Amino acid sequence: MEWSWSDSVLSNRERVMEELIQGRELASQLSTAYDNRSVVNGDDEGSAEGFVNTLLILNGKESDQEFVSDQIQGNSSGVSGVSGGGGGGSGVSDDGSVVSGGGADLSSWDANHDHAAAIKSEDYTEEEISCKSTSTFKDRRGSYKRRKTTHSWTRDTPGLIDDGHAWRKYGHKVIHNAKHPRNYFRCTYKFDQGCKATKHVQQVQDHPSVLRTTYYGTHTCIDYFKTSDLVLDCTNLRDSSMFISFDNANCLTNKQEDPFFASFASSSVKEELIVKATSDHTLTSHDNHWLPSDYLVSHDDLMAFKSSGPVSGFSSSIEQYDGDDDVFSRIIAELI
DNA sequence: TAGATTTGACCGGT
DNA sequence: ACCGGTCAAATCTA
Numbered sequence: 459m460e461w462s463w464s465d466s467v468l469s470n471r472e473r474v475m476e477e478l479i480q481g482r483e484l485a486s487q488l489s490t491a492y493d494n495r496s497v498v499n500g501d502d503e504g505s506a507e508g509f510v511n512t513l514l515i516l517n518g519k520e521s522d523q524e525f526v527s528d529q530i531q532g533n534s535s536g537v538s539g540v541s542g543g544g545g546g547g548s549g550v551s552d553d554g555s556v557v558s559g560g561g562a563d564l565s566s567w568d569a570n571h572d573h574a575a576a577i578k579s580e581d582y583t584e585e586e587i588s589c590k591s592t593s594t595f596k597d598r599r600g601s602y603k604r605r606k607t608t609h610s611w612t613r614d615t616p617g618l619i620d621d622g623h624a625w626r627k628y629g630h631k632v633i634h635n636a637k638h639p640r641n642y643f644r645c646t647y648k649f650d651q652g653c654k655a656t657k658h659v660q661q662v663q664d665h666p667s668v669l670r671t672t673y674y675g676t677h678t679c680i681d682y683f684k685t686s687d688l689v690l691d692c693t694n695l696r697d698s699s700m701f702i703s704f705d706n707a708n709c710l711t712n713k714q715e716d717p718f719f720a721s722f723a724s725s726s727v728k729e730e731l732i733v734k735a736t737s738d739h740t741l742t743s744h745d746n747h748w749l750p751s752d753y754l755v756s757h758d759d760l761m762a763f764k765s766s767g768p769v770s771g772f773s774s775s776i777e778q779y780d781g782d783d784d785v786f787s788r789i790i791a792e793l794i
Numbered sequence: 795t796a797g798a799t800t801t802g803a804c805c806g807g808t
Numbered sequence: 809a810c811c812g813g814t815c816a817a818a819t820c821t822a
Contacts, residue, residue, distance in 0.1 A: 627799060634811060642813070646798090658813090 612672045614662060619669075623677055625657065637663045645679055653679035 629642035638661035645653035654675040662668040 626797090628816090629812095629814060630800070631812065631814095640812085644814090656813090 610672055610674045612670060614668050614670050616668055621671075623655065623679075633660070636660065638666070645677060647679035651679040653677055655679075 624646035625643035626646045626648075627641060628644050630639055631642065632639045640658050640660040643657045643659065645651075645655045647653045655677045656674045658672045658674075660670050660672075662670050
């Protein structure tokens with residue numbers, strides 16, 4: 459079969475862009491719906507962030523299949539790993555937005571990332587991990603290659619948020635000319651599963667209540683606890699074959715306190731939303747771009763939103779995604 | 795007692 | 809030489 463990935467992407471780019479923009483709007487509306495239900499207060503814009511990142515990706519190297527795959531994986535991490543959500547209740551600004559660059563610039567990819575160099579850097583990290591079993595590991599403490607070229611993105615939040623991943627703090631550093639120290643986190647499953655994701659969290663100097671999180675690398679781990687949550691939340695396993703993550707659209711459970719909060723004696727709410735679409739299409743659980751660490755909103759919940767709040771356009775959109783012309787399945791099929 | 799956090803040391807990049 | 813990122817022993821906590 460003759461199939462050109464880049465041609466396909468290019469020819470479908472406009473459609474993909476439209477769908478993602480639409481999805482962004484839907485995510486915002488969904489977030490608003492949740493706020494209206496007084497379940498959890500949060501960051502309206504955060505739910506759209508994943509789409510923003512996706513748009514950035516698609517505007518970039520859409521012709522490089524491997525690159526995009528990697529970026530999608532990275533974005534998946536961003537979607538599930540970059541949490542939105544406000545710092546809970548009164549700590550969030552009225553409009554729910556985070557104090558950042560404003561507009562769609564809530565998160566940003568490092569424009570200078572060099573994929574090859576990033577791989578080299580991360581390979582080195584793997585070597586370091588493997589060295590753990592050797593007697594020389596202790597002597598190489600602190601040996602690493604700076605992730606300067608690893609793709610990264612930042613996010614400002616009006617408080618500490620739980621981004622749906624398990625993080626373990628490994629460092630705390632006073633930064634030169636910075637008013638506040640920087641906290642370093644790595645994925646809890648770094649050694650168990652070789653997950654290379656890390657993040658830095660630091661209070662914004664001009665806005666001490668705003669935390670700036672910089673994410674590095676992508677999550678390749680599977681959080682089995684979260685996965686089991688998915689199963690537990692599933693009232694109908696047959697409906698669980700497809701998940702669409704809208705990046706922490708402010709919902710549901712208070713699952714894990716971000717370790718960074720320990721430094722600020724505050725509380726946080728882990729918010730992440732998965733819209734579970736009942737569909738015959740299969741995006742299986744083998745695809746860890748989508749599954750780890752996401753929560754579920756059942757179709758019943760979505761229907762409840764339809765009747766509970768001013769979410770014009772939402773219901774029809776849900777039906778759209780639920781219909782035969784499954785947009786997201788097409789997007790995924792085209793991009794992977 | 796296992797896992798998480800703290801904190802000083804170490805090392806690479808600039 | 810300085811700064812920032814990471815390591816790992818010590819300590820804390822559930």
